[in-house]
Amino acid sequence: MRYIDAFNHFFPERFFAGVVETPAGQKDMGKRVRGIPALFDLDERLRIVDSFPDYSQILSLSMPAIDRLWGPEDSPEWARIGNDELAELVARHPQQFPGYAASLPxxxxxxxxxxxxxxxxxxxxxxxxxxxxxxxxxxxxRFWPIFEVIAKSGRPILLHPIRTREMADYRNETKSKYEINSVIGWPFETGAALARLVFSGIIDTYPDLKVVSHHLGGIIPYFEGRVGHSWDQLGSRTSDEDYASILKRLKKRPLDYFKEFYGDTALAGARGPTICGISFFTPDRVLFASDCPFDPEKGTGYIKATIAVLESLDLSEEDRNKICHGNARRLFGLD
Structure with missing residues (x-):
């Protein structure tokens, strides 16, 4: 089976050198990434990719996000540097890296x-x-024109969750504790961002926009019943804003918008949530992804675990092909 890994992360050489010089790159996430050679060592990354038969990666930059690393005066230049380096890697190693996702300031x-x-x-x-x-x-x-450009291109958005320690778990605290902000905060953050795209009208305004939600939609598939029935009653819990009028403005039932997003299989090899996500999005809207190299083995673990989960599922050959490589080829324009 061919596998195209839609969501994984790599720091090219010059960009990585810039990251480690920033304050954010020297603490928290920066502390973690320096301990994962496959995140910035090209030879190690190629070794990992080549250890799997008929496997390749669509590269994207890793965390922290560009807007967390540099202010608006410097972020455009560093985005250009990172994107050009990724494009160069794709040109030099098309078998291992058939494409890349660019990042924006x-x-x-x-x-x-x-x-x-x-x-x-x-x-x-x-x-x-x-x-x-x-x-x-x-x-x-201020961000709507960016969505318009992406929608017109036909290329997808890869939506990555970000929720920092400054986004506290409780109102009377100033920071999130025990890494709650990322471990369980990111799935919530994904759901919140998808909801804002729906209810703001962005999806109705740019109906050709394709959004691949990392970690198979976060909390949304698991709470399908709640997402469906609660947002069918939007406004029933709120008296100081006219949310009911939003339902009249939307062109579809809220749940239908969420089902038209895409999700990837980067779930650290968890079988039950994978089944849930595929059931929610259907095989037409799920892409194989590993989140390489953030596994305990520092590169191969999540790839092996995710492949094993997919091989264990009772999927038709057609649906298996869609998830493992077909949907990626179509969305990323690899055909």
Whole structure:
């Protein structure tokens, strides 16, 4: 079986050197990434990819997000550096890396718009966005032109969750504890970002927009019943805003929008949630992904575990092909 890994992460050489010099790159996530050679060592990454038969990766930059690393005066240049380095890797190693997802300096929206136009014109296969921009929601008006450009390109958004320690678990605290912000905060953050795309009207405005939600949609598939029936009654719990009028404005039932997003299989090899996510999105909207190299083995573990889960499922050959490589080929323009 051919596997195209839709969501995994790598730091090219020059970009990585810049990351480790930033304050954010020297603490928290920066502390973690320096301990994973396959995240920045190309030879090690190639060794891992080549250890699996008929396996390749669509590369994207790793965390922290560009807008967490540099201010708006520097982020456009570093986004260009990272994107150009990824494009060069794809050109040099097309068998291992058939495509890449470009990243944008979202804290400088006008520059982000120009960078999106540039990379999509030059062959980027996707755009990686995070679920917030240094704490700001993606549906703010300043970001809408970026969605328009991506929608017109036909290429997908790879939506990566980001929820920092500053986003506290409780109102009377200033920081999240015990890494709750990422371990269980990221799945919530994914659901929240998808909801903002739906209820803000972005999806109705740009109906051709394709969004691949990391970790198989976060909490959304698991709470399908609650998402469906509770948002069918939008406004029934709120008296100070007219949410009921949003239901009249939407062109579809809220749940139907969520089912039209895509999800990837990066679930650390968990079988039950994989079944749940495929059931929710259907095999037409699920892409194989591993989240390499953030497994305990530092590169191979999640790839092996995710392949094993998919091989254990009772899927038709047609559906298995869609999930493992067909949907990726179509969305990323690899055909």
């Amino acid at each position: 979202m804290n400088a929206p006008e520059a982000a718009l120009r960078e999106a136009e540039r990379v999509l014109r030059n062959g980027a296969n996707a755009i990686q966005l995070h679920t917030n921009v240094d704490g700001a929601p993606l549906d703010e008006e």
